[in-house]
Amino acid sequence: MAPRRRRRSPEESRAELLAAAAGLIRERGPDNVSLRQIAEAAGVAHGLVTHYFGTYAALVREVLRAENDRIEERIRERIRAEQGVPTAAGIMEVLFGTLADERYLRLFVWAEMHADYRGAARPELVELIDAIEAGIRKGEWVAPRAFTSLSMFGGGEIDLRDARFADHEIKVRVFALWGYAEVTVPDDVEVEVKGFGLFGGFDRSAVRRRRGAPRVVISGLALFGGVGTRARATRKVP
Structure with missing residues (x-):
């Protein structure tokens, strides 16, 4: 039984x-x-x-x-x-x-x-994770000399077009883990991308030389994910 x-x-x-x-x-x-x-x-x-x-x-x-x-x-x-x-x-x-x-x-x-x-x-x-590591930065803000963004299991965006740079060169560390992050930079700055991808990758579309212009260095890790970069004209203030 x-x-x-x-x-x-x-x-x-x-x-x-x-x-x-x-x-x-x-x-x-x-x-x-x-x-x-x-x-x-x-x-x-x-x-x-x-x-x-x-x-x-x-x-x-x-x-x-x-x-x-x-x-x-x-x-x-x-x-x-x-x-x-x-x-x-x-x-x-x-x-x-x-x-x-x-x-x-x-x-x-x-x-x-x-x-x-x-x-x-x-x-x-x-x-939660995007918020605590400033995974989404849009609108007017001050971009410090160095900061880190983490996008995990989702998407994040950093838009530097409206940012005031704290220094002539700023360093952006982006970690995209099973997710995607996009960095938008003004088209009048110099950009270097040197992130590392493991089963993922960093897009280098925004890389450009601008002698004497402010400089943005994008680094970090894309693990089973990706980091996109693009250059766009700075939005004009009405």
């Missing part, structure tokens, strides 16, 4: 199914896990899995969301610990800690390779 399953609340059942799915995916890989195996690991009936999630694809998406929540909380903890916006070094420490997390990385890379799951990272996570 099969043992009786204990009664769980809907919230408990759903949470236990997500935990079981995350554990099996970490152990076996997403391609080697079935809904029935997840139900057995969680100690619930197979029909309950389809009741809560419908399909395996929907369940994997929920696991991705839960993992993104975990990464977001890690970043928030870093913000609270530093009592403000973390330094670029602090953000990179969290980032490389994420890359070292086999559970997250394996699931994320697998999802990006399958069209049904691509782009499942939560927009709120993208907005």
